Every structure is written in structure tokens, then in C-alpha cells.
Amino acid sequence: MQEKIIIFASPVFFLLIACEFIIAQRRQQHLYRINDAINSLSLGVISQIAGVFLKFLSVGMYAWVYQHSALFDLSEDSVWVWISGLLLYDFLYYWLHRMGHQTNLLWAAHVVHHQSEAYNLTTALRQTSSGALFGWIFYLPLALLGYPVEVFIVIALIDLLYQFWIHTQQIGKLGWFDRVFVSPSNHRVHHGVNDLYLDKNYGGILILWDRLFGSFIEEQDAHPVLFGTRSPLRSWNPIWANLEVYAAVAKSAWQTENWWDKWRIWLMPPGWQPNDLLRKTAAQTFDMARPEYNPPLAKPKLWYCLIQFTLCLQVGTHFLLRVDSLALLPALAYAGWLISVFFILGGLMEQRPVYRRLEQARLSLTLLIPIFSETWFSTLDLDLNLKLAIALYALLSLLALSRFFEKSK
Structure with missing residues (x-):
């Protein structure tokens, strides 16, 4: 609901x-x-x-x-x-x-x-x-x-x-x-x-x-707010965004030799470290003057990412409207296809070469769906017009990808 x-x-x-x-x-x-x-x-x-x-x-x-x-x-x-x-x-x-x-x-x-x-x-x-x-x-x-x-x-x-x-x-x-x-x-x-x-x-x-409960403070004009976190993500990867702190805490829990600390670190405040790890790592300071994370990206590449995102946003709406009628496996497959789009777009905006190949693979798979399936992830019957539309989307996207994200020399 x-x-x-x-x-x-x-x-x-x-x-x-x-x-x-x-x-x-x-x-x-x-x-x-x-x-x-x-x-x-x-x-x-x-x-x-x-x-x-x-x-x-x-x-x-x-x-x-x-x-x-x-x-x-x-x-x-x-x-x-x-x-x-x-x-x-x-x-x-x-x-x-x-x-x-x-x-x-x-x-x-x-x-x-x-x-x-x-x-x-x-x-x-x-x-x-x-x-x-x-x-x-x-x-x-x-x-x-x-x-x-x-x-x-x-x-x-x-x-x-x-x-x-x-x-x-x-x-x-x-x-x-x-x-x-x-x-x-x-x-x-x-x-x-x-x-x-x-x-x-x-x-x-x-x-x-x-x-x-004593946690209020008023915004002060003399102190403009700086946004973000004390451990900046500095990535457009949405999967890593969800996992970064879990991974960091799990790594500390694994590395500490104190068994009690391996458990209690999960309930301690962010940034807390067991004593044995504190002795091994240098204290880090937060740079208030750090530049924003904004890796440069040529306009054609940015437009490619924006158009792909906009199209898949509509597909995501379709997923959310129809998922209740799906069996678990088709629902997981459809969700996986959608999440892969956002994951790959993050890598393309960071201009990592491997994501160009992943995008080629995703679009090729999308091209095969109307050829070998009569439905779109069991949610929509594919008539000839829909099959042609999906094929045209995949082919045009592959051409744009090849044109704008040319293979790095």
C-alpha cells in the first residue's frame, strides 16, 4: 500500500x-x-x-x-x-x-x-x-x-x-x-x-x-550548514552507498582480537574503535574545506545517463504497481534488472571502463527478452509492437553507448 x-x-x-x-x-x-x-x-x-x-x-x-x-x-x-x-x-x-x-x-x-x-x-x-x-x-x-x-x-x-x-x-x-x-x-x-x-x-x-530531550539547536546565520557525512562516500554507486558502513564495521569487528568488542562495536557510536585497533591506526581529521565529490562528465555522457535513468524510472513504477501479482522468482529477476540499471549508471557517471561493458551486457540481455520471451518478466504480454519498442530501445542505447562512451585507449 x-x-x-x-x-x-x-x-x-x-x-x-x-x-x-x-x-x-x-x-x-x-x-x-x-x-x-x-x-x-x-x-x-x-x-x-x-x-x-x-x-x-x-x-x-x-x-x-x-x-x-x-x-x-x-x-x-x-x-x-x-x-x-x-x-x-x-x-x-x-x-x-x-x-x-x-x-x-x-x-x-x-x-x-x-x-x-x-x-x-x-x-x-x-x-x-x-x-x-x-x-x-x-x-x-x-x-x-x-x-x-x-x-x-x-x-x-x-x-x-x-x-x-x-x-x-x-x-x-x-x-x-x-x-x-x-x-x-x-x-x-x-x-x-x-x-x-x-x-x-x-x-x-x-x-x-x-x-x-536536549537535542535541539537553532540554525545560525553565522555558521552556514555544510552537508554530507564525516566519512564522505565519494561514489555514485548505490549498492556501495547501502553497504559502506556495514562493511567498515564488519571489517573492524573481524580485525579486533577482543571477542566482546566484536559484538559490541555494532551498538557503539559511529567512529568508535576497539582499543587494539586504535593503537594500530592513526587518528583521522575531517576536512571541512574539502571539495564536493563531482567527477567531471562530458555532456553527451551525462545526457545518456539522465535519459536511461528517466526511462527506467518509469519501468520502476510499473514494477511497483505489478509486483504483488508476481511469483517470487520473476519478481526477483525484474528487481535485479532494475537495480542493475541504477548500479551501472553510477559507474558510468564515475567513468569506470568496466561499467561500459556491464551496460553493453545489460542492453544485450534486454534485446534478447522480446526474442525469447512472450512476456516482460511475467507482468506484461509482449505483442509485436512492444517487442519492437524494446528492441529499438536496446539497439539505440547500444549505439549511443558506443558513440559517447568510446572504449578507453
């Missing part, structure tokens, strides 16, 4: 992104980079794809606890159930979000949302694919109190959708609103890596939680 509502809301998202882009250009603020936007949006789509396969955790565990352990029978027809449910959800989100910055296990998932060194509405759609692995635990109090599953799904969606508009630099301070609700000014602080702003303003809808 949530994925479908996100799909239907997407035209609004992209309309607002276009408006923000135009306003920023008129103000001579160059806040958008196509490579960064493609990367953020790719991560958002992959997150939605992963969410399809993790619903048994994000919703299933809630439903099981509600069915077997609910203390009260709350009615979804009561307005107060919805209002109190939203308030309680936002309160629990605050603690999930706060712990997401204070424990490696949760930060490994949440870091994806913070990796962009830009801050615009595409950043709002930059989401993790692994957040459902442990995030569901924080919302079980709602199930225990008896909030129906339908109520939980809708209030979770409301909390999520609210947070879209706060990811902008085009809206300044809003007076009294900033003191009660999470606003663009409040949330810009949350994405800052400045010492002053680090690990502040965790609220989803209400900033009151931060004021109550």
Missing part, C-alpha cells in the same frame, strides 16, 4: 523538485547537480524495491504482535485513535532516528540519507534499503497498545510524506512554526556536519521532542 501511494505522489514530488530548481536558478544558487540527483533518486527507487521484499518485517512483524499481544482493542473509526497514533508514532520515530545516529547497526542503514553533499528535494527521496531490518522494533509499542495495522501504515506514511518538503534551502526561518514543528531550517541543521550542528534535531513532524 505504502509503495503505491508513494508512486501516486511521485508526480507531485517531481513538480516540486522542478519548482525548487527554477527558484534556485533564478536566485543564482546552483544547488542541483544531475549526477548527485540521479544518485539520490536511484537510491530512493531501490529503497522502494527493497521495501517490497521486506514488508514481512516492516509491516508483518507489527501485524503479528498486534494480532497476538495487543492490550487494547482500539477502533480505527475514532479520530482520537488517529491523532494519538500519529503523535506516538512521531515520538517513537524520534528515538529510532536518534539511535540511528548513535549506534553503528542503525547508522549503517540511515547513513544513506545523509551521504549527499547537496541539500535539495531530491535528498528527501534518498532512502536506505536496509532500514526495515531493525527499524520495526521501535514501533512495536503501537502494536502492543492496540493501534490497528491500517492506522499504523497510514500514520507512518503521513510522517514520511511530511518530511519531503523540509529538505530545501529555498525556505528560510518560519518564526513560531520553527519552535513547534520540524521545518526546513530545523532539518538543515540535522544534515549538517559542522561541529556545532552534529547529531541534532531528530524530529520527524514535531521539533518539540528535540526541545524536550
Whole structure:
């Protein structure tokens, strides 16, 4: 349900992104980079794809606890159930979000949302694919109190959708609103890596939680916010974006000789290291003046990546609309094809030669689908016109790839 509502809301998202882009250009603020936007949006789509396969955790565990352990029978027809449910959800989100910055296990998932060194509405759609692995635990109090599953799904969606508009630099301070609700000014602080702003303003809808629990700080004009993370990703690879912290923590857990540290490192704050590893590695300092990650890419190559992304974004919409009717294997195959597109585009934007060959392989495979199959991943019957359209797409893409990403000498 949530994925479908996100799909239907997407035209609004992209309309607002276009408006923000135009306003920023008129103000001579160059806040958008196509490579960064493609990367953020790719991560958002992959997150939605992963969410399809993790619903048994994000919703299933809630439903099981509600069915077997609910203390009260709350009615979804009561307005107060919805209002109190939203308030309680936002309160629990605050603690999930706060712990997401204070424990490696949760930060490994949440870091994806913070990796962009830009801050615009595409950043709002930059989401993790692994957040459902442990995030569901924080919302079980709602199930225990008896909030129906339908109520939980809708209030979770409301909390999520609210947070879209706060990811902008085009809206300044809003007076009294900033003191009660999470606003663009409040949330810009949350994405800052400045010492002053680090690990502040965790609220989803209400900033009151931060004021109550000592994690609030106001945005200060004298200290412009610098966005990103203290360990910059410096890559357009969406798979690595989701795995980088897991890999780093797992490596430290493997290398430390202390068995207790091998386990507790996952629950320690980001950057924490066991004593034996601290003695072996030099302390690293964060360079506030570092240049943004923006590897140069010729315009024809950038346009190729943008067109491929735009086309496959539509295909991703088709996947999310039809996946519920698919068996597991076709669903996994379709998801794998989509994720490979975003993975390869990231490598092409980094101009790594191996990704040119991977793109050739993907397009060749796509060309074979209408030849050897009568359906598109078991979701759509392929008549002659559709087969010709897919073949034409693959052939034109192969020609453009050969023309614009010529083999390196």
C-alpha cells in the first residue's frame, strides 16, 4: 500500500523538485547537480524495491504482535485513535532516528540519507534499503497498545510524506512554526556536519521532542550548514552507498582480537574503535574545506545517463504497481534488472571502463527478452509492437553507448 501511494505522489514530488530548481536558478544558487540527483533518486527507487521484499518485517512483524499481544482493542473509526497514533508514532520515530545516529547497526542503514553533499528535494527521496531490518522494533509499542495495522501504515506514511518538503534551502526561518514543528531550517541543521550542528534535531513532524530531550539547536546565520557525512562516500554507486558502513564495521569487528568488542562495536557510536585497533591506526581529521565529490562528465555522457535513468524510472513504477501479482522468482529477476540499471549508471557517471561493458551486457540481455520471451518478466504480454519498442530501445542505447562512451585507449 505504502509503495503505491508513494508512486501516486511521485508526480507531485517531481513538480516540486522542478519548482525548487527554477527558484534556485533564478536566485543564482546552483544547488542541483544531475549526477548527485540521479544518485539520490536511484537510491530512493531501490529503497522502494527493497521495501517490497521486506514488508514481512516492516509491516508483518507489527501485524503479528498486534494480532497476538495487543492490550487494547482500539477502533480505527475514532479520530482520537488517529491523532494519538500519529503523535506516538512521531515520538517513537524520534528515538529510532536518534539511535540511528548513535549506534553503528542503525547508522549503517540511515547513513544513506545523509551521504549527499547537496541539500535539495531530491535528498528527501534518498532512502536506505536496509532500514526495515531493525527499524520495526521501535514501533512495536503501537502494536502492543492496540493501534490497528491500517492506522499504523497510514500514520507512518503521513510522517514520511511530511518530511519531503523540509529538505530545501529555498525556505528560510518560519518564526513560531520553527519552535513547534520540524521545518526546513530545523532539518538543515540535522544534515549538517559542522561541529556545532552534529547529531541534532531528530524530529520527524514535531521539533518539540528535540526541545524536550536536549537535542535541539537553532540554525545560525553565522555558521552556514555544510552537508554530507564525516566519512564522505565519494561514489555514485548505490549498492556501495547501502553497504559502506556495514562493511567498515564488519571489517573492524573481524580485525579486533577482543571477542566482546566484536559484538559490541555494532551498538557503539559511529567512529568508535576497539582499543587494539586504535593503537594500530592513526587518528583521522575531517576536512571541512574539502571539495564536493563531482567527477567531471562530458555532456553527451551525462545526457545518456539522465535519459536511461528517466526511462527506467518509469519501468520502476510499473514494477511497483505489478509486483504483488508476481511469483517470487520473476519478481526477483525484474528487481535485479532494475537495480542493475541504477548500479551501472553510477559507474558510468564515475567513468569506470568496466561499467561500459556491464551496460553493453545489460542492453544485450534486454534485446534478447522480446526474442525469447512472450512476456516482460511475467507482468506484461509482449505483442509485436512492444517487442519492437524494446528492441529499438536496446539497439539505440547500444549505439549511443558506443558513440559517447568510446572504449578507453
